[in-house]
Amino acid sequence: MTSRPDDPVTPVFWALLDEALLHRVVGDRRVMADRLAHVAGLAESGRIRVHVMPRGRGAYPVMQSMLSLMWFEDQPPVAYSEGIQVARIHDSPAVVERLQGACCHALSDAGNEAGSCLEVVDGHPDGIPVRDSKAPLGPALVFSAAGWTSFVRSLKEAPPPSKA
Numbered sequence: 001m002t003s004r005p006d007d008p009v010t011p012v013f014w015a016l017l018d019e020a021l022l023h024r025v026v027g028d029r030r031v032m033a034d035r036l037a038h039v040a041g042l043a044e045s046g047r048i049r050v051h052v053m054p055r056g057r058g059a060y061p062v063m064q065s066m067l068s069l070m071w072f073e074d075q076p077p078v079a080y081s082e083g084i085q086v087a088r089i090h091d092s093p094a095v096v097e098r099l100q101g102a103c104c105h106a107l108s109d110a111g112n113e114a115g116s117c118l119e120v121v122d123g124h125p126d127g128i129p130v131r132d133s134k135a136p137l138g139p140a141l142v143f144s145a146a147g148w149t150s151f152v153r154s155l156k157e158a159p160p161p162s163k164a
Contacts, residue, residue, distance in 0.1 A: 013048040015039075016106055018063060019055045051110040060109060061102040069100055 128148040129140035
């Protein structure tokens with residue numbers, strides 16, 4: 001989770017859903033459609049970021065339990081994991097870093113083939129910060145609005161990479 005630049009107190013929630021959840025009917029189809037529409041509405045509002053792990057990816061480290069990663073301005077990051085019979089808060093820096101890495105890799109697998117782990121924050125008053133999503137309190141490369149627009153335009157206009 002991270003905070004929104006326009007509302008630093010309210011967290012942004014990143015959800016990683018296994019594709020199988022989208023196909024498993026719980027309740028009836030109307031209930032499923034309502035729940036999916038609700039999640040889509042939250043994603044469109046910017047309150048949550050939804051990533052879907054394709055079934056074709058197979059097993060991945062964070063699929064075995066629920067994992068929450070939390071960062072704070074005045075405290076070190078912590079992780080909370082929950083399974084069927086156990087729940088635990090992890091505050092060891094080494095364990096938290098390992099869990100952050102596993103989560104980042106899973107998000108990368110769910111997001112694209114390249115495996116990138118970058119976060120771009122729109123609406124920031126000082127420019128467009130880009131940072132490693134595994135280290136949300138780490139340094140950010142801040143682009144001017146004009147520089148970011150130029151960079152994005154060049155990416156859109158570039159020919160697709162050839163697959164050799």
